[in-house]
Amino acid sequence: MAENSSSLLDRSRTVAGPGYNRWLVPPAALAIHLAIGQAYAFSVFKKPMGALISGNVDKPDALDWTPGQLAVIFSIAIVLLGLSAAVFGKWLERVGPRKAMLASALCFGGGFLIASLGVHLHSLALVYFGYGFVGGIGLGIGYISPVSTLIKWFPDRPGVATGMAIMGFGGGAMIGSPLAVALMAHFKGPGAPMGVAPTFIVMGLIYLVFMMFGVFTIRVPADGWKPEGYVPNATHSALITSSNVDADNAIKTPQFWMLWVVLLCNVTAGIGVLETASPLIQETFSDANMGAGRGVTAAAAAGFVGLLSLFNLLGRFFWSSASDKLGRKPTYMIYFGLGVLLYALAPTLMAGASLTLFVVVCCVILSMYGGGFATIPAYLRDLFGTMQVGAIHGRLLTAWSTAGVLGPLLVNYLHDQQKAKGLTGAAAYQTVFYTMAGLLVVGFIANLLVTAVNERYAFKGEVTTASAGH
The missing domain is CATH 1.20.1250.20 (MFS general substrate transporter like domains)
Structure with a gap:
């Protein structure tokens, strides 16, 4: 047309x-x-x-x-x-x-x-x-x-x-x-x-x-x-650009690929909990571990999944809004830094049958999983400007596609491997959580390496509606 x-x-x-x-x-x-x-x-x-x-x-x-x-x-x-x-x-x-x-x-x-x-x-x-x-x-x-x-x-x-x-x-x-x-x-x-x-x-x-x-x-x-x-760039953050970068140039920058790794690690780790939430909590906090009649039932597990969905939802607004005050890079430092601690702590809570604390940890993890999705477009806007932020965001979402396949495959492979060794309950999921913690360390390093985009990538013409899709 x-x-x-x-x-x-x-x-x-x-x-x-x-x-x-x-x-x-x-x-x-x-x-x-x-x-x-x-x-x-x-x-x-x-x-x-x-x-x-x-x-x-x-x-x-x-x-x-x-x-x-x-x-x-x-x-x-x-x-x-x-x-x-x-x-x-x-x-x-x-x-x-x-x-x-x-x-x-x-x-x-x-x-x-x-x-x-x-x-x-x-x-x-x-x-x-x-x-x-x-x-x-x-x-x-x-x-x-x-x-x-x-x-x-x-x-x-x-x-x-x-x-x-x-x-x-x-x-x-x-x-x-x-x-x-x-x-x-x-x-x-x-x-x-x-x-x-x-x-x-x-x-x-x-x-x-x-x-x-x-x-x-x-x-x-x-x-x-x-x-x-x-007032543009009123926060005076070194990461916030006053220029615009088009989508074709954005993928040539190291910053784009650092954020691609950031999103991949955050999503893969979050899917690690989402993918196994219901069977995980039933197997780990069963009657055998909690005492007769005190284990997590299928109905309670469904409630747990619903609770995780709620925190996934609320985290998207809470964390992305907080990033306007904290800055995008520090917010991701929280996602990854706190995330590593919580993923590493989860197996201990599972082994100790600390159900309430385990649920709290998983809810915080899922809030940051959701927050990661919601904060990434604003991070892209800070680095590359608004001119083609939708197109740049679209290209970055290939990290989500990758994580959507990699996450479930990785989790199921690790869990099946542990079950093949005869491990059950909390022990069968330990490797999953420690591996996800390791992924978050990779994401933390990638986020740490994000710097301001070099001016040589900036769009040189006047930014108008026409230039948005040039």
Whole structure:
């Protein structure tokens, strides 16, 4: 579509007029992130999708899909999230958030509809393509478009801005999980085994409509707009640039790759807890270790997972907002420094059956896991400016894709290795936690090496809407 057309989707039609209240933008961003955050709740479909033939989650048929086959769906979605964010980042900056958010809504909602057909036909390849590939593209474009826009609206509080949006992604599972369970229970019957296919259709349409609120209410600031009283680089941090670096030059800097390692280590370690949370707490704090009737039940473990999700959500806003006062580099020092201590302490608490302290430690760990996601866009903005921060953020999210595959593989491999040695309970998870602590040491060193970006990488022209996607 031509840049100068009068289409409602063009960037020129989303530029806010004088006096526009920038606080109207966060709800539009949240509409996108609360929807695509459903990806974190995909696990509620695993058992029903694994019993489509048998109709019994406890006794699957030989033709039913296995847990391993179903786990691939989420992995494809996360890999495509990072890849599509990297590929479409510059396009987003050029065409503006409205067109990008519409593309996200169509892909994410459409992914559910394709996956529904795959469930109906019992075609796993179609489910992979729908929810994993098409839906994953929707995830990637949807993840970066509101963040890029909010950073431009809140140059004085970028941590607060990104925390608001990315908090929504963390909270999406709190809506998506009970919604999916209720819909599957409603639709389950002879014509719809386990109720999964019609649930996918309804959720796809609900999310499509919900995301349209964000599409048509999003606005971008006019070229040169600044909030009243805003003084650039008022904190006088050496890391905060007054220049702008485009996405192609950003990936040539050592700072980009240090932050890539920072995000990879933080996410891989966090997934180490998330991936094993329910079985870990049940195996470690069982009746055998805690005393008859005092062990953690499956229901209590589900509550533990919910608590971790809540701290993942709250940490995104708390830590990223705190980074506006503390600075981005010191905030990551806390994530990694405190994280190393907590990961190293966890096996001792597990061995000593200190359940309450263990839960507290895991909650703090998950708050910093979420905080790491929310703080990274503001860190990128400090180093590379706002001109193409969405495109740069998109390319950095390939670290998340890598961690989304590496984390579960690493955790399961280490745990299986210990079980093969005959270790059980806390002993079987010791190596996992110590390895994650080691990863955080690597992240700490990478963050320590981040310095101001050399001026030779700076964009030399005038920063305008046109230059954002040049």
